[in-house]
Amino acid sequence: MSEFYPWLEAKNLSGGIDIIDETSQCIRTRVDGRAEGFTNPVDQVRRHGRFVSGFLHELGVALPVVCGVVFCNANSIIGKVNARDVLVFQITGLRYKLDQLYSQFQQPVITEEQLLFIADKFIARRKLDSWRPKYDKSKLRVGVLCRHCHHRSRMEYRYGSWFCPRCGNKDDRAFYEALYDYRLLWGEEISKSEFCEFTRIESKKTAYRLLTGLKLETVGANRNRKYKIPPNIKQMSNKK
Numbered sequence: 001m002s003e004f005y006p007w008l009e010a011k012n013l014s015g016g017i018d019i020i021d022e023t024s025q026c027i028r029t030r031v032d033g034r035a036e037g038f039t040n041p042v043d044q045v046r047r048h049g050r051f052v053s054g055f056l057h058e059l060g061v062a063l064p065v066v067c068g069v070v071f072c073n074a075n076s077i078i079g080k081v082n083a084r085d086v087l088v089f090q091i092t093g094l095r096y097k098l099d100q101l102y103s104q105f106q107q108p109v110i111t112e113e114q115l116l117f118i119a120d121k122f123i124a125r126r127k128l129d130s131w132r133p134k135y136d137k138s139k140l141r142v143g144v145l146c147r148h149c150h151h152r153s154r155m156e157y158r159y160g161s162w163f164c165p166r167c168g169n170k171d172d173r174a175f176y177e178a179l180y181d182y183r184l185l186w187g188e189e190i191s192k193s194e195f196c197e198f199t200r201i202e203s204k205k206t207a208y209r210l211l212t213g214l215k216l217e218t219v220g221a222n223r224n225r226k227y228k229i230p231p232n233i234k235q236m237s238n239k240k
C-alpha cells in the first residue's frame with residue numbers, strides 16, 4: 001500500500017549551498033570563498049515531479065507526489081533555501097524526513113497491485129537512448145591507424161594489404177578496427193564515398209572491392225547504397 005510518492009533528487013555537491021527561488025539560482029560557495037552557480041536542483045525536481053504527477057493522473061491515480069533534493073556530500077552546508085514546496089535536506093536527515101511524511105500522509109491511496117501496475121507503466125514509458133559521446137569531430141584522427149605507431153600514423157592500402165608508411169608494419173586487422181571505430185564515432189552505416197573519405201582510398205574500384213569483400217548487409221541501391229557495420233566487425237578479421 002502506498003500513501004505518497006517521494007521523488008528525490010540526490011546531489012553530490014560540497015561547500016555552502018544557497019537556493020534562491022526568486023532568481024531560480026543555486027549558488028555553491030567553496031571553502032576559499034569562491035562562489036559558483038549551478039542548475040537549480042529545486043527547479044529540476046519540480047519539473048520531474050510535475051511529470052510524475054501528470055503521468056499518475058493519466059493512469060487515474062491520485063497519489064500525492066512529494067519532491068525533495070537530498071544533498072549527499074558530507075561536506076555540504078545547506079544555507080539559505082526559500083523553496084516551500086520542495087524538501088531540501090542533508091542525507092543524514094532522510095529517515096527523519098520520511099517518518100514525517102508517513103505521519104503526514106496516513107491514508108493509503110493505492111494497493112500493492114496498483115503500485116506494481118504503475119511501475120510497469122513507468123518502465124514501458126522509458127525510452128532507451130543509445131549513448132553517443134560528445135566530441136569535436138573535426139579533431140578526430142580518421143582512417144586505418146597503425147597500432148605499432150600508437151594509432152598516430154594512418155595506414156595505406158597497397159597491393160592487397162594495409163601498410164604503415166611510418167614503421168613499415170603490415171596489419172590487416174587494423175582495417176577492421178578502423179571500421180569498428182567508425183561505427184562508434186560516425187554511425188552504423190557507411191557509403192562508398194564515406195568509406196573513401198575515411199580510409200583515404202582514392203580508387204573507387206578498390207573501395208568497392210574492399211567493402212563488398214566484407215559481405216556486409218546493405219541498404220539502398222547503387223549510389224545510395226550503404227553498408228551496415230555490424231557490432232562484431234572486429235572479430236570478422238579472424239575469419240579471413
Ligand SMILES: [Zn+2]
Pocket residue numbers: 146147148149153164165166167168169
Ligand atoms: Zn606504424
